[in-house]
Amino acid sequence: MVLSDYVTTFGQDLLQRYGERVHKITINAGFTCPNRDGSKGRGGCTFCNNVSFSPNARDHSPVAEQLQNGRKVIAKRTKAKRFLAYFQAYTNTYADVQYLTDIYEQALAEADIVGLSIGTRPDCVPESVLDLLASYKERGYEIWLELGLQSVFDTTLERVNRGHGFAEYKQTVHAARLRNIPICTHIIIGLPGEKRQHNLTSLERILELGVEGLKLHPLHVVKHTVLAKQWRQKEYQPLDKLDYISIATDMIERTPADIVYHRVTATASNDILLAPTWCNEKWAVLNGITTELHQRNSKQGIKA
Ligand code: SF4
Numbered sequence: 001m002v003l004s005d006y007v008t009t010f011g012q013d014l015l016q017r018y019g020e021r022v023h024k025i026t027i028n029a030g031f032t033c034p035n036r037d038g039s040k041g042r043g044g045c046t047f048c049n050n051v052s053f054s055p056n057a058r059d060h061s062p063v064a065e066q067l068q069n070g071r072k073v074i075a076k077r078t079k080a081k082r083f084l085a086y087f088q089a090y091t092n093t094y095a096d097v098q099y100l101t102d103i104y105e106q107a108l109a110e111a112d113i114v115g116l117s118i119g120t121r122p123d124c125v126p127e128s129v130l131d132l133l134a135s136y137k138e139r140g141y142e143i144w145l146e147l148g149l150q151s152v153f154d155t156t157l158e159r160v161n162r163g164h165g166f167a168e169y170k171q172t173v174h175a176a177r178l179r180n181i182p183i184c185t186h187i188i189i190g191l192p193g194e195k196r197q198h199n200l201t202s203l204e205r206i207l208e209l210g211v212e213g214l215k216l217h218p219l220h221v222v223k224h225t226v227l228a229k230q231w232r233q234k235e236y237q238p239l240d241k242l243d244y245i246s247i248a249t250d251m252i253e254r255t256p257a258d259i260v261y262h263r264v265t266a267t268a269s270n271d272i273l274l275a276p277t278w279c280n281e282k283w284a285v286l287n288g289i290t291t292e293l294h295q296r297n298s299k300q301g302i303k304a
Contacts, residue, residue: 006294
């Protein structure tokens with residue numbers, strides 16, 4: 001009994017489409033974020049310490065070197081020979097398009113790179129960047145635009161100092177869909193002030209607009225963040241593991257089976273994670289979701 005028996009996982013999707021394992025290699029291309037440098041806001045999202053999202057957030061070596069290091073790490077656990085370059089840390093469309101072209105093409109120049117996954121904010125994807133991504137797709141590359149939305153509720157987005165609302169997401173999705181660029185939207189479970197119904201409504205609105213992929217994350221409380229202070233002052237109470245598993249399972253059941261789950265949980269590194277500590281038990285959470293789907297005699301899409 002494995003997750004992919006019940007959920008359309010990205011790993012299985014790639015395996016079926018490419019006939020072999022394709023792994024993501026994360027890249028830190030040294031971008032910053034408009035919600036940190038003052039152009040959209042200062043201080044960033046209340047939960048953001050980018051080291052928690054990206055294992056190589058401290059790595060500033062050239063793209064080719066990061067890819068080479070990633071290959072070595074992956075070779076220790078799998079025989080994958082083809083890879084997707086995942087620009088993960090901070091806002092990976094936050095530069096002029098010429099610079100972006102240069103950075104992205106450093107990855108695409110490697111023979112074993114099948115494409116790009118670009119993590120960014122919904123308010124930071126101008127038409128010129130979408131045109132660039134569409135041109136790569138037309139050249140046959142696998143392209144994913146990963147949009148960190150987290151919630152469709154503007155009150156929640158304001159509460160976590162996100163610096164954009166749902167309107168920007170709608171606009172970017174519309175423009176990306178006109179160009180047939182696949183979108184993977186990120187949703188956080190356990191945001192301050194949100195309950196199960198908020199996550200279900202977020203999912204519903206995202207599905208209405210159209211999406212090809214989804215990522216679910218538990219909200220991590222990590223060091224050196226506003227959220228860490230709120231947690232210490234007992235103003236924020238993290239979700240427990242069983243609630244997370246139950247909400248994620250509800251969301252999976254309501255997601256059509258042709259939408260690919262790139263992730264249904266996430267971990268943070270031990271040196272910065274404060275709470276909830278179960279976030280580090282990635283396999284326990286994945287097994288918990290699998291077991292929950294099995295016990296409900298359910299699977300992805302059953303309630304879509
Ligand atoms: S948009 Fe992303 S990188 Fe920027 S502050 Fe928020 S979580 Fe951090």
